[in-house]
Amino acid sequence: MEIDLISDGTVRVDAGGPFGLVPRALYSKHLPPDEANRLPMALNCMLIRTADATILVDTGLGEKMDESARAMWGLDRTAGGLLDQLDRKGVQAEEVDLVLNTHLHADHCGGNTCSVAGSLRATFPRAEYWVQRVEWADAMHADARTRSTYLQDNFVPLMEAGRLRLLHGETQVSENIRCVPTPGHTRGHQSIVVEHGDWRAIFVADMATFAIHMARTAWLTAYDVMPLENVRTKELWQAWAVQNQAWLIFQHDIRMPIARLTRPDRRLELHPVEEAAGLTADLPKQQPPP
C-alpha cells in the first residue's frame, strides 16, 4: 500500500469561516491572517495505491469554475491542479478505480466531474464514486445556507450515469481501508481510516479543518451544520487518535498536514509527524502574507 497527498492548489478564505466564534486573539496566535483577514487553505486529496486498486479520496475544487469563482476562492494553482499532480505521481484519470467523497461540499467534490464539449462527465471514467446516503440526501435538498456549496453539477451526473454508490454508515473499502461516519460538519460527513499492522491513520476531512481544530474541541468552523454533534465526533476520534498514536491527515492545513495527538495532561497536544515528510514533500508550502 502506498499513500500520497495530492494537492488541487490552495485557496484563501476569510478567517471567520474556519474559526466561527473563536476569538481572533486566540486563533491568530496559531494562524495569523493576512491584512484582509484571510487564511491560506490547502486542498489536499489522498491517493492510495494498493495491489488491487487505485483509490482517490476527494477531488478538490475541479476545473468547472469560471473566473469570478476562482477569484472568490483566491485559487492558486501555481504547481498545477489535481490531475497535474496525479500525473506527476504516474497516475492517469482512467487508472482511478474508486473515488471516496468525504462529503459533497464544492471544495471536496468539484473535481468529480468535468465539462467536455458542454456536457458533464465523470473526470475518472472507470471509477465508482462512494458517498454517504445521508450526505446525498442533504446535498439534493440544500437549504439557504448550503445551496452555494452543494453544486449539483458535481454529483448529479454521476448518479444519472449509475456511477454513485450510496453508503449506509461504516463501510469497509478493502482489508486496510474503511469509511467511517464523522457527523457534525455535515450530517453525512465521513472520514477515511487506513490501518496496517499497528499503524493507524485517518483522513480527517472537515471534522477538523485545521490541525488546531482537532486539539481544541470547542473550536468549530462557521460552516458546521451540527456544531454540537461535531464536538461529540471529535471527542470520540481524539480518544482513538491518542490511544493508537494515529496519524491525523488534515486536508486543509498548509502548516501541519499530518500530526499526532497526545494528552500529557488535560490538554491535547499536536505533534507534526516527521516520518510523513515523503507524503507531503510535493505539497505547496505556505506563502508569507503579501
Ligand SMILES: [Zn+2]
Ligand atoms: Zn472543506
